[in-house]
Amino acid sequence: MTKTTGNQGRNQQPSALENFKPLLVDVAVPLGAYYLLKDAFGMSTFAALAWSSVVPAARTVWSLVRERTANALALLILTVNVVGLALSLVSGDPRLMLAKDGAVSSTVAIGILVSVVLGRPMMTEGMKPFLVKGDAANEAAWERLVSGTAAGSADFRRKERAFSVVWGVALLLECVARVVGAYTVPVDTMVWLGGVLMAGVMVLAFVVSGGVAAGPMGRILADEANKADETPETPAPAGVAQAVAV
Numbered sequence: 001m002t003k004t005t006g007n008q009g010r011n012q013q014p015s016a017l018e019n020f021k022p023l024l025v026d027v028a029v030p031l032g033a034y035y036l037l038k039d040a041f042g043m044s045t046f047a048a049l050a051w052s053s054v055v056p057a058a059r060t061v062w063s064l065v066r067e068r069t070a071n072a073l074a075l076l077i078l079t080v081n082v083v084g085l086a087l088s089l090v091s092g093d094p095r096l097m098l099a100k101d102g103a104v105s106s107t108v109a110i111g112i113l114v115s116v117v118l119g120r121p122m123m124t125e126g127m128k129p130f131l132v133k134g135d136a137a138n139e140a141a142w143e144r145l146v147s148g149t150a151a152g153s154a155d156f157r158r159k160e161r162a163f164s165v166v167w168g169v170a171l172l173l174e175c176v177a178r179v180v181g182a183y184t185v186p187v188d189t190m191v192w193l194g195g196v197l198m199a200g201v202m203v204l205a206f207v208v209s210g211g212v213a214a215g216p217m218g219r220i221l222a223d224e225a226n227k228a229d230e231t232p233e234t235p236a237p238a239g240v241a242q243a244v245a246v
Contacts, residue, residue, distance in 0.1 A: 045094045098181075123163055145157075170202075170205040177197050181194070
């Protein structure tokens with residue numbers, strides 16, 4: 001009979017494709033849809049933008065229905081998308097529709113920064129699985145660190161807040177760039193440039209947040225988990241040992 005190794009029961013870390021799948025859907029698909037609807041089907045600039053904007057909103061709704069959980073960040077993005085799309089339809093202004101994406105970034109950024117002030121960094125939920133990796137020892141170490149009972153808790157919590165701050169600031173910068181571009185750059189250019197901005201900001205945020213926060217947090221977590229493994233078990237009292245022997 002084959003033994004099951006300890007790692008087989010653990011949750012596997014998502015692949016790179018799974019991590020970037022939402023980015024591909026929210027950027028590549030709307031971009032391709034816009035040029036297809038505008039050039040191949042002859043739709044107006046505004047109509048092509050409107051129909052291509054439906055894809056990210058539909059993906060968010062489907063994720064909520066499939067997972068059956070109300071993720072605060074997903075709900076926030078969906079709400080801003082729907083409101084922005086409605087305002088754009090009323091005005092009929094394609095530049096307002098492009099600026100809408102900046103409103104999404106700014107709203108999410110403000111939500112992230114407010115969560116840091118409230119002591120519940122919003123980005124932690126997405127970062128935790130990458131550090132814990134489904135390991136029970138890492139999970140226990142994480143709980144000790146965030147509860148303040150471990151030696152490295154203070155430093156760990158500072159890095160946790162820094163991770164969300166980096167993402168909040170990065171998204172605010174993306175918002176400014178998108179809004180400025182929406183009203184100064186030709187619409188056809190801004191359609192693809194907006195995707196480039198989003199991808200660039202995300203890559204930059206991944207690198208910076210990994211260096212100043214996620215990387216150090218991973219080392220603190222590993223040290224805490226190792227300390228727990230190295231702690232010797234307290235021997236049972238003699239009376240208890242004799243009772244067990246009998």
